[in-house]
Amino acid sequence: MSVQTVSIIGLVLIFLLATLRSVNMGAAAFLGTFLIGTFLFDESADDLFAGFPGDLFVVLVGVTLLFAIAKANGTVDWLIDAGVRVVRGRIALIPWVLFTVTSLLTMVGAVVPGAVAIMAPIGLSFAVRYRINPMLMGLLIINGGSAGGFSPISIFGSITNGVVARSGLPGNPVLLWVSSFVFNALLSIVVFFLFGGRELISRRVAAVETVAARVGGETDVRPAIPGNENGSSGSAETGEEPAPTPRLDTAKVVTLAGLLTLAVGSLAFDLDVGLLAISIATVICILSPGSTKHCVAQVAWPTVLLICGVVTYVSLMERIGTIKWLGNGVAGIGIPLLAAFVICLISAGVSAFASTTGILGALIPLAVPFLLGGQIGAVGVITALAISSSVVDSSPFSTSGALVVASTPAEQRDKVFRGLMIWGMSMIAVAPMLAWTIFVLPGWL
Numbered sequence: 001m002s003v004q005t006v007s008i009i010g011l012v013l014i015f016l017l018a019t020l021r022s023v024n025m026g027a028a029a030f031l032g033t034f035l036i037g038t039f040l041f042d043e044s045a046d047d048l049f050a051g052f053p054g055d056l057f058v059v060l061v062g063v064t065l066l067f068a069i070a071k072a073n074g075t076v077d078w079l080i081d082a083g084v085r086v087v088r089g090r091i092a093l094i095p096w097v098l099f100t101v102t103s104l105l106t107m108v109g110a111v112v113p114g115a116v117a118i119m120a121p122i123g124l125s126f127a128v129r130y131r132i133n134p135m136l137m138g139l140l141i142i143n144g145g146s147a148g149g150f151s152p153i154s155i156f157g158s159i160t161n162g163v164v165a166r167s168g169l170p171g172n173p174v175l176l177w178v179s180s181f182v183f184n185a186l187l188s189i190v191v192f193f194l195f196g197g198r199e200l201i202s203r204r205v206a207a208v209e210t211v212a213a214r215v216g217g218e219t220d221v222r223p224a225i226p227g228n229e230n231g232s233s234g235s236a237e238t239g240e241e242p243a244p245t246p247r248l249d250t251a252k253v254v255t256l257a258g259l260l261t262l263a264v265g266s267l268a269f270d271l272d273v274g275l276l277a278i279s280i281a282t283v284i285c286i287l288s289p290g291s292t293k294h295c296v297a298q299v300a301w302p303t304v305l306l307i308c309g310v311v312t313y314v315s316l317m318e319r320i321g322t323i324k325w326l327g328n329g330v331a332g333i334g335i336p337l338l339a340a341f342v343i344c345l346i347s348a349g350v351s352a353f354a355s356t357t358g359i360l361g362a363l364i365p366l367a368v369p370f371l372l373g374g375q376i377g378a379v380g381v382i383t384a385l386a387i388s389s390s391v392v393d394s395s396p397f398s399t400s401g402a403l404v405v406a407s408t409p410a411e412q413r414d415k416v417f418r419g420l421m422i423w424g425m426s427m428i429a430v431a432p433m434l435a436w437t438i439f440v441l442p443g444w445l
Helices: 003-020 025-040 045-050 054-072 075-086 091-107 112-129 134-148 155-166 173-194 197-201 250-267 273-287 301-319 322-331 336-351 356-371 378-394 399-407 410-440
Strands: 213-215 218-220
Touching: 003 025, 003 301, 003 322, 025 045, 025 301, 045 301, 054 075, 054 112, 054 250, 054 273, 054 301, 054 399, 075 112, 075 250, 091 112, 091 134, 091 173, 091 197, 112 134, 112 250, 112 273, 112 399, 134 173, 134 378, 134 399, 134 410, 155 173, 155 378, 173 197, 173 378, 173 410, 250 273, 301 399, 301 410, 336 378, 336 410, 356 378, 378 399, 378 410, 399 410
Parallel strands: none
Antiparallel strands: 213 218
């Protein structure tokens, strides 16, 4: 049995342990990394820890800590109230606004995980407040990031077009961008109706009024939604007197300044999202120690363990050559159409657990030998490959999916994780099949 086969079997066992024994999948992945890496491949502890995603760890901790602070001091409530006013109370438009904003951020150069890190906590707060399925909200944010991610000036687009140019292959940057945007927009329409969007169309906030429910000295701000469970129309969800819209105070202003700094620093100055987020959160904690002392406990630690463990194991698979082994298998396929489909499948499967950026740079060159033969359209294959590797960012093991899980309230987090895992794993098969059928099989590109 080859070492590559052993690593794949190990990955399957990790999934089985997590599913059948309710063990945190990240802990099981660390166990697999230790046992396989140490006793089968004689790797040192330094080698094993080389695969630990320190940057992803800091992103997850920093972003969830910052937005835990924003939630605790009422800044998230203020942002939600402002967002409802923008869409004039039409709840069905809220997910699409977040889709559009996220796509614009990545379109002008933001890395997809960075844009999702900014939008996911806000979007999931909207979902809780207005009883929107968190799967719907999370997937539209992720799809929005992928939709804009292949513009000619974006990170994904620049990497893909650069690899294509260096490989001497024909390219079409604008078509790549438009194809990705349309594919993700159409996919989001499916998501919208699949995860409860139809019910949102008839719902509207009649008046942006709020109800103050004092619990332990904190204010719970809720909108007035007609046709709710109590049968009310144009009035608050409870019988209490409406309170004013959340007002800005010093804590909210400081937090909003921090969120703006996060957006500008990461998007305009290319500063690391995780380090910037955790730095801003720490400064706010120093300024307001009393109101933030419990926020560290609200970091999504189980999610951090899960994601970091799985990514560490996948890094082991990369080091021992499993990913390259899969790619080399494509070169031995004598049928170009079938080879194109297989490489799209591989890109989707690997990208669901690893960096899409890295996959784009690594797998496109594997397609060069049969693309240079001219038997199959290079533009179509590159487009299908790009879409296949980015749509699966909805997997909870990718950075974007992990951020959505981490931004989900604790009581719904396991459900959202399972939902994204099912959706992400299905996209490993569905996205390559659709992309290959549309862009490769007809031979029009």
